[in-house]
Amino acid sequence: MRSSRTPSFHTSTLLLLAAAVAFTGCKPNAPKATVAPPTPTVTVAKPISRKVIEWDEFTGRLASPEMVEIRARVSGYLDTVHFSEGAEVKAGDLLFTIDPRPYEAAVQRITAEVSNARSRAELAATEAKNANQLRSNQAISAEEYERRIKTAAEAEGSVRAAEATLKTVQLDLEFTQIRAPISGRISNARVTKGNLVTGGTKDATLLTTLVSLDPIYCYIDVDERSALKYRELHKEGKRASALFGKIPAQMGLANQTGFPHIGEIDFVDNQLDPTTGTIRARGVFENNDRLMSPGFFARVRIPGSGEYEAMLVLDQAVADDQGSSFVWVIGAEDKAVYRPVKLGPLVDGLRVVREGLKADDRVVIKGIMAVRNGVKVNPQPSEMVATEPSPKH
Numbered sequence: 001m002r003s004s005r006t007p008s009f010h011t012s013t014l015l016l017l018a019a020a021v022a023f024t025g026c027k028p029n030a031p032k033a034t035v036a037p038p039t040p041t042v043t044v045a046k047p048i049s050r051k052v053i054e055w056d057e058f059t060g061r062l063a064s065p066e067m068v069e070i071r072a073r074v075s076g077y078l079d080t081v082h083f084s085e086g087a088e089v090k091a092g093d094l095l096f097t098i099d100p101r102p103y104e105a106a107v108q109r110i111t112a113e114v115s116n117a118r119s120r121a122e123l124a125a126t127e128a129k130n131a132n133q134l135r136s137n138q139a140i141s142a143e144e145y146e147r148r149i150k151t152a153a154e155a156e157g158s159v160r161a162a163e164a165t166l167k168t169v170q171l172d173l174e175f176t177q178i179r180a181p182i183s184g185r186i187s188n189a190r191v192t193k194g195n196l197v198t199g200g201t202k203d204a205t206l207l208t209t210l211v212s213l214d215p216i217y218c219y220i221d222v223d224e225r226s227a228l229k230y231r232e233l234h235k236e237g238k239r240a241s242a243l244f245g246k247i248p249a250q251m252g253l254a255n256q257t258g259f260p261h262i263g264e265i266d267f268v269d270n271q272l273d274p275t276t277g278t279i280r281a282r283g284v285f286e287n288n289d290r291l292m293s294p295g296f297f298a299r300v301r302i303p304g305s306g307e308y309e310a311m312l313v314l315d316q317a318v319a320d321d322q323g324s325s326f327v328w329v330i331g332a333e334d335k336a337v338y339r340p341v342k343l344g345p346l347v348d349g350l351r352v353v354r355e356g357l358k359a360d361d362r363v364v365i366k367g368i369m370a371v372r373n374g375v376k377v378n379p380q381p382s383e384m385v386a387t388e389p390s391p392k393h
Contacts, residue, residue: 042367042377044330045384047311049359052347055250056304060220060283062296064211066182071206073175074098074199078191085188088290089180089210096178096189096207098197103173110169114162121155124148175199184212185290211294214287215263218251218298221278222268226304238306242268242281249283252299253292259301261285311357312350313384317365318343327357328364328371330379336364336371349386 076098083095127148180186187209191197197205222230234241241247242265250259263285272279283300285292318325324340331337339361344352357363362379364371371377 039376039378040367040370042328042330042364042371042379043382044362044379045314045365045382047313047353047357047359047361047363048350048384050310050312050347051307052310052312052344052352053303053307054305054345054352055301056226057299057301058220058222060218060298060300062292062294062298063217063219064184064213064294065215065217065284066184066212067294068181068210069206070095070178070180070208070210071204072096072098072178072197072199073204074103074172075197076100076102076176076199078193078195078197081189081193083186083189085186087186088184088213089186090183091180093180094177095180095186098176098178098199100173100176103169103176106169107166107173110162110166114159114166117155117159117162121152121159124152124155127152178207180210182210182212184210185293186210213290213293215284216287216292216294218263218283218285218300220281220283220300221273221276222281224272224277224279227272227279229304233306236306239303242266242302247302249285249300249302251283251285251301254297254299259299265302310344310347311353311359312347313353313357313363314365314386315346315351317363317368318351319368327353328368329357330362330364330377333376334379335374335376338373350384 078096079099080097081095082097083089083093089095189208190206197207199205230239230241231243233239234244239247246264246266249263249265251261251263252259253261263283265281266284267282269280313327317327318341319327325343326338326340329337329339339356341356342354344354346352362381363384364377364379365382365384367377
């Protein structure tokens, strides 16, 4: 016979197990231990204090100080071309020869006329001298005396006219040899041997062109705002003006880095161009190797400020905050401080800070992304040295 207590026993056991499970499920979780974030490590360096001058850059074109169009002064057939096209020539070198024979004949003819005029003048002078003696002895009439004196004067005038004509034809003969008026590089011959060229001051035939190369000019157009700035700096005694003297200038060509050519601004135009709002200025640069030619594009920079004391930092240390620039400075207790700054140009690979820094500030130059305002950091000291060499200038 089965015991009647068996069901009750199993039921009680199940109820106890259920209560234990329920009690366990209601027990809250044990709290987890929180771990503080590691202190970020950053590299810091003090800014460099240095006197600097800011430079303003402009674009320009090279030009020759002297450019001559070689034209014929007399007409005739071109006899000889004496130069190599594109070569350098010196002042006085023979470039072209026009057939001189017609002009040689003219010189010979006028030379003979001068000789005849001198003979007539000598005869008239002798007759005038005799007339003076005869007049003193009352052996000649007053009319005859006056005639001989005037004839002698007229003969002397004829001599001077013939001599002037001789000089003219001698010049024409000289002009058949066309020589270089300046030293420089010559272009190609526009007219070849055997062609007729026309001389004179109007519609004279262009034979070639010649440009000087050393020194060489570079013309730039300075905007009105910059021109006014320079004049104001001159007025304040902070910067010399090219209006009253030469100022330094540096130039680089299209294929060059930096500004390797050193020269000066020696000319500023006397008026502003109202159509462009610019004023023209001219730089002068040496061209000893003759590698620069008129027409080349060039970059020119000139002093854009007076000399002033500035702080220089690596460009990578500067961050942007909605159009404003700032740096991270490590203050007391090694905590980061947000510092707004006003920037200037790059100088020797470092950024000029006009306002916002002091010489003993520790500026974050590496690890900027890990820095937050007021957060403590682990600063590692370094030097404020440009990571890349600055362009030659």
